[in-house]
Amino acid sequence: MNRYRHQCQIVLFLAFLAISCSCKTLSDQQASDGANVGNMNDMNGFRDLDESKADEYIGKTILIGVTYLDHKGNVIRQQQWFGRIKTWSKEKGIEVDLDDSDEFCCIPPSAGSIQKAKPGIYTLRSTGKRIENPDYVTTWTCQEPDPKQLNKVPYDDAVALYQVHEYEDAYKILAVLAEQGHAEAQNMLGILYREGLGVPKNSKEGIKWTKKAAEQGLASAQHKLGWIYAMGDGVEIDYQEAMKWYQKSAAQGDSDSQLNIGLMYVTGGYGIAQNYQEALKWFHKAADEGNIEACYHLGIMYSDGEGVEPDRKTGFNWYKKAADRGNVKSQFQLGMYYYQGKGVIQSYQEALKWFQKAAEQGYADAQFNLFVMYFQGQGVAQDLQKASEWLEKAAAQGQPDAVTQQR
Numbered sequence: 001m002n003r004y005r006h007q008c009q010i011v012l013f014l015a016f017l018a019i020s021c022s023c024k025t026l027s028d029q030q031a032s033d034g035a036n037v038g039n040m041n042d043m044n045g046f047r048d049l050d051e052s053k054a055d056e057y058i059g060k061t062i063l064i065g066v067t068y069l070d071h072k073g074n075v076i077r078q079q080q081w082f083g084r085i086k087t088w089s090k091e092k093g094i095e096v097d098l099d100d101s102d103e104f105c106c107i108p109p110s111a112g113s114i115q116k117a118k119p120g121i122y123t124l125r126s127t128g129k130r131i132e133n134p135d136y137v138t139t140w141t142c143q144e145p146d147p148k149q150l151n152k153v154p155y156d157d158a159v160a161l162y163q164v165h166e167y168e169d170a171y172k173i174l175a176v177l178a179e180q181g182h183a184e185a186q187n188m189l190g191i192l193y194r195e196g197l198g199v200p201k202n203s204k205e206g207i208k209w210t211k212k213a214a215e216q217g218l219a220s221a222q223h224k225l226g227w228i229y230a231m232g233d234g235v236e237i238d239y240q241e242a243m244k245w246y247q248k249s250a251a252q253g254d255s256d257s258q259l260n261i262g263l264m265y266v267t268g269g270y271g272i273a274q275n276y277q278e279a280l281k282w283f284h285k286a287a288d289e290g291n292i293e294a295c296y297h298l299g300i301m302y303s304d305g306e307g308v309e310p311d312r313k314t315g316f317n318w319y320k321k322a323a324d325r326g327n328v329k330s331q332f333q334l335g336m337y338y339y340q341g342k343g344v345i346q347s348y349q350e351a352l353k354w355f356q357k358a359a360e361q362g363y364a365d366a367q368f369n370l371f372v373m374y375f376q377g378q379g380v381a382q383d384l385q386k387a388s389e390w391l392e393k394a395a396a397q398g399q400p401d402a403v404t405q406q407r
Contacts, residue, residue, distance in 0.1 A: 057114075059086075060085050061085075062083060064080060064139075065079075065138070065140070066164055067142070070144050081099075082099045083104070089109065094114070113140075115137060155185055158173035159188070171192055175189060183217070186210070186218075190206045190208070190211075219248075220249075222245045223246065223249040226245035227260070239272045246260050253289060255285075276301065295327070296322045319333045323357070331354050332366045334350075335351045338350040355370050364393075364398070367394035368390070391406065
C-alpha cells in the first residue's frame with residue numbers, strides 16, 4: 001500500500017478577486033473579444049455559492065476572461081484562461097487548474113458569476129487557442145489602484161492584483177498595510193518575499209512577516225509558519241516549533257493544520273513521539289471539518305489497525321468518502337479493496353471502475369493495474385491494445401512493475 005505520509009500541505013494564502021473586480025457572464029462573442037469593462041465595489045455577494053453543489057462543478061471545464069484597467073478606467077489588456085474546476089469552497093473560492101500549465105487561478109466564491117457555456121468554439125485572444133464546448137464561462141474586470149491613494153486602497157485590492165499575478169502592484173499596497181499592522185497584508189507580504197513574487201526572493205524577510213501575522217492570531221499565517229518549521233523552509237527543521245504553530249491554527253478550526261498534526265504524530269521524529277492514537281484524533285478533527293486528505297488517512301488507519309482495532313469496513317467507508325470527492329489515492333485503495341475482496345464482496349468490475357478513475361488522474365499504480373486487468377480480461381473483455389496503452393503510461397512515470405514488464 002502506497003503511503004504519502006509527512007506531506008504537510010502548502011496552503012497558499014488564498015483570498016479572492018475582490019474589490020475593483022466585477023463579474024459578467026461571458027457570451028460567445030465576449031469569450032473571443034474580451035469582457036466588457038465594469039467595476040463593482042460592493043462584494044457582499046461574493047460568498048453566495050452552495051458548497052453542497054460542489055460535485056456538480058468540480059472536474060468541469062471553465063473559460064475565464066479578465067479585463068485589466070488602469071486606475072483611470074482605461075483598458076490595459078484582456079486575457080483569457082481555460083481550465084478545470086478543482087475546488088468549490090466559500091473559504092478558498094473556486095480554484096481552477098489551468099490547461100497546459102502548472103498554475104491555477106482562484107475565482108471569488110460567487111456562484112452567480114458562473115454560467116453554463118453555450119455550445120460552440122471559443123477562441124482565447126491571448127493565445128489563439130480554440131476551446132470547444134467548455135462547461136462554464138465567467139468574466140471579470142480588475143482595476144489598478146491610484147498610485148496617489150495607495151495607503152487608502154483596501155486590502156482586497158491587493159488580493160485582486162495578487163490573484164491575477166500582478167505581484168509588483170500588489171506589493172506596493174501590501175507593504176504599506178503591513179507596516180500599519182494589517183495581519184492579512186503581513187501574511188501575503190511574507191508569501192511575496194518567500195516566493196520572490198514582485199520582489200527579490202528573501203526567505204528571512206518572508207518568515208519575519210509571516211510570523212508577525214501569526215503572532216496577531218491569523219490562522220492561515222500560523223499554519224504557514226508551522227509548515228515552514230516542519231519542512232525547514234528557510235529555517236532549521238523544528239518539529240516542536242511547527243507543532244506549536246499548527247496547534248494554534250488548529251484551535252481555530254484550520255483543518256490543514258489538524259491534518260498536519262496527525263501526520264506528525266504518525267511519522268514521529270524531531271522530538272515528536274510517534275502516537276497513532278493522537279494521530280487518529282487529529283485526523284478525525286480534520287475530517288469533521290471536511291478535509292478530504294484526512295479521510296484518506298483515516299482509511300489507512302482503520303484498514304491497517306493503526307491506533308485502533310483493524311476495521312476494514314470503516315476503513316472502506318473513509319476511503320469511499322474521500323474517493324467520491326476525487327481523492328486519487330482513495331480511489332486506488334477502493335480498487336484494491338474490490339480486486340482483493342477484502343472487507344467487501346470481490347468484484348473485478350468495481351475494481352476496474354475505481355482503478356480507471358485513479359488512472360485518469362495520472363496515478364501510476366492504478367495505470368499498471370489496468371494493464372493487468374485488460375491483459376488478463378478481469379472484469380472486462382481482454383483488450384491487448386488498451387493493456388499496452390496503460391502499461392506505457394505507467395512506465396512513462398517510472399512505475400517499477402511497468403518498467404520491468406516492458407523490458
